[in-house]
Amino acid sequence: MIRELADSETREEVDDCYLIVDDLDYNAKIRDNKLKTKELVSEDKGFEAWTSQTHRSADSVPAPLESIYEALKLDRLHSKKSFSLTDALKGLDDHDGARAVQVTKRRRRFTLGDLRAEVTDVEIHTTGEVVRTLSIEGDDLRALVKLRKALGLKGESNTAVHQYIDDHRHPDESSS
Numbered sequence: 001m002i003r004e005l006a007d008s009e010t011r012e013e014v015d016d017c018y019l020i021v022d023d024l025d026y027n028a029k030i031r032d033n034k035l036k037t038k039e040l041v042s043e044d045k046g047f048e049a050w051t052s053q054t055h056r057s058a059d060s061v062p063a064p065l066e067s068i069y070e071a072l073k074l075d076r077l078h079s080k081k082s083f084s085l086t087d088a089l090k091g092l093d094d095h096d097g098a099r100a101v102q103v104t105k106r107r108r109r110f111t112l113g114d115l116r117a118e119v120t121d122v123e124i125h126t127t128g129e130v131v132r133t134l135s136i137e138g139d140d141l142r143a144l145v146k147l148r149k150a151l152g153l154k155g156e157s158n159t160a161v162h163q164y165i166d167d168h169r170h171p172d173e174s175s176s
Helices: 063-071 074-078 085-090 141-150 161-167
Strands: 008-021 026-031 034-044 047-055 098-112 115-124 130-137
Touching: 008 063, 008 161, 026 063, 026 161, 047 141, 098 161, 115 141, 130 141, 130 161
Parallel strands: none
Antiparallel strands: 008 026, 008 098, 026 034, 034 047, 098 115, 115 130
């Protein structure tokens, strides 16, 4: 249905490493050796607003993620020193307050006038599970509510990817 309503469509595949922390109002991921964090700032009519920031030093990282940034030695990402995410993740202990979960995302992005939609298949490497997500975004809340209703999603709950991963943790995985 989204494809039929869309003005345009693009596709991409990306690998992310989510850092799941106890405070699920924060979303942290490493992509292309860059730490990106999001913080939930508000909710209105079931739509969430998140801040988004890419970090170049520990000074700018939100408090719940400072120790993780330091434990992973992410300051090396922006220096001339070599950095290996795989090696850094080996040094992440349970006491650092995060669980690293690697995923591959295959996504299709659509524009629908002033709104945007994204349909993503997220493959969770630790379990092999693939979950399909849908996000709709835009500045016009009335248009978003109208699109959500047209898609038959009125009353459906909203779950961010990092929250889904945390809720569907494999039984063998320890909690942070």
